[in-house]
Amino acid sequence: MASSANGSRSKVLLLGEIELAHSSWSAIASLADVITPAATSRDAFIAESLSGAFEGCSVAYRTFASFSITGKIDGELLDALPPSLRFICHNGAGYDQVDVPACTARGIRVSNTPTAVDDATADMGIFLLLGALRNLAPSIASLRAGEWRGKTPPALGHDPQGKVLGILGMGGIGRNMAKKAKVFGMEIRYYNRTKLDADVEQDIGAEWVDIETLLKESDVLSLNLPLNPNTRHIISTKEFAKMKRGITIVNTARGAVMDEAALVEALKSGQVGSAGLDVYEFEPDVHPGLIENPRCFLVPHMGTHTVETETKMEEWAISNVRMAIESGVLRSVVPEQRSL
Ligand SMILES: NC(=O)c1ccc[n+]([C@@H]2O[C@H](COP(=O)([O-])OP(=O)(O)OC[C@H]3O[C@@H](n4cnc5c(N)ncnc54)[C@H](O)[C@@H]3O)[C@@H](O)[C@H]2O)c1
Numbered sequence: 001m002a003s004s005a006n007g008s009r010s011k012v013l014l015l016g017e018i019e020l021a022h023s024s025w026s027a028i029a030s031l032a033d034v035i036t037p038a039a040t041s042r043d044a045f046i047a048e049s050l051s052g053a054f055e056g057c058s059v060a061y062r063t064f065a066s067f068s069i070t071g072k073i074d075g076e077l078l079d080a081l082p083p084s085l086r087f088i089c090h091n092g093a094g095y096d097q098v099d100v101p102a103c104t105a106r107g108i109r110v111s112n113t114p115t116a117v118d119d120a121t122a123d124m125g126i127f128l129l130l131g132a133l134r135n136l137a138p139s140i141a142s143l144r145a146g147e148w149r150g151k152t153p154p155a156l157g158h159d160p161q162g163k164v165l166g167i168l169g170m171g172g173i174g175r176n177m178a179k180k181a182k183v184f185g186m187e188i189r190y191y192n193r194t195k196l197d198a199d200v201e202q203d204i205g206a207e208w209v210d211i212e213t214l215l216k217e218s219d220v221l222s223l224n225l226p227l228n229p230n231t232r233h234i235i236s237t238k239e240f241a242k243m244k245r246g247i248t249i250v251n252t253a254r255g256a257v258m259d260e261a262a263l264v265e266a267l268k269s270g271q272v273g274s275a276g277l278d279v280y281e282f283e284p285d286v287h288p289g290l291i292e293n294p295r296c297f298l299v300p301h302m303g304t305h306t307v308e309t310e311t312k313m314e315e316w317a318i319s320n321v322r323m324a325i326e327s328g329v330l331r332s333v334v335p336e337q338r339s340l
Pocket residue numbers: 093094095114115117121168169170171172173174191192193194224225226227230231252253254278279301302303304
């Protein structure tokens with residue numbers, strides 16, 4: 001049976017719910033004691049931790065939704081958690097809710113769930129791309145309001161065929177989306193910090209361009225890069241001004257990689273023709289300028305919201321918990337900690 005350094009049974013802190021992978025989680029519960037916080041707010045969580053409730057926990061499993069209990073996993077929170085904590089297993093590909101440098105400074109390793117999310121999030125990207133290009137939001141609303149196509153006919157949409165799709169951030173989701181967009185007859189360009197190997201580029205059928213060219217030549221721009229201090233507001237007023245007038249913007253990454261207020265202005269002026277958005281800068285609040293704009297095709301952060309993908313993500317995150325308990329290593333440590 002897995003045990004901690006002092007020979008006692010391992011303890012796992014469960015932050016959030018297990019929704020689907022119940023039998024894999026039961027197997028964890030047979031290996032380790034599972035501690036669940038009673039707190040429902042950050043202040044109460046910190047107080048509960050300081051009272052010793054999580055003493056001896058070496059691994060934490062956390063969900064995106066557990067942010068409502070703990071807030072950001074930052075230095076303040078880590079200082080309140082017991083020094084026994086060595087691993088944080090995040091259920092999600094994007095881990096901007098976790099301050100990785102603060103974890104690294106305390107010797108805590110962080111994992112995420114790469115690849116498990118690729119198909120579902122890229123599918124959502126394609127759905128938003130088509131919905132925004134085809135200008136579907138007003139007709140969906142008018143039909144539901146019992147007005148068929150509305151009081152005035154909806155504006156004509158655009159076809160994806162022959163359009164340039166620019167992908168900013170060509171990781172797992174970007175590459176998956178590129179392949180799917182190709183089937184719709186789109187020409188794929190991308191900018192990534194590191195250029196893909198030539199054989200991968202050829203397999204996907206995508207051409208690397210610098211970021212200026214990507215902004216200037218894309219008919220549709222899809223944001224697929226992580227949110228971190230380098231990428232926050234990577235797209236704002238200055239970048240919109242460099243784009244083709246009437247561009248379509250798709251964002252399934254994180255709201256704050258784009259300056260949402262600047263997007264609202266660019267939509268108002270017509271510089272941005274339409275937007276398909278899954279993510280927002282201040283979730284769950286959505287800028288009223290997006291909600292009231294009929295050229296915005298909006299969904300509420302539904303990228304991975306399928307039985308199959310949520311199951312895969314939970315299984316993946318749980319496999320990190322299991323490896324941490326059994327072998328003291330993580331299956332998928334986040335890129336920033338790979339060289340440590
Ligand atoms: N909407 C959703 O439900 C949902 C689901 C999964 C992931 N996401 C978001 O999508 C993001 C991408 O996910 P992924 O699995 O493809 O990640 P990934 O790590 O596989 O790919 C991200 C890519 O972005 C590149 N990148 C990083 N900084 C860059 C920069 N400044 N300029 C250009 N490229 C840069 C990286 O080199 C990498 O290739 C995640 O970080 C997450 O925030 C959202």
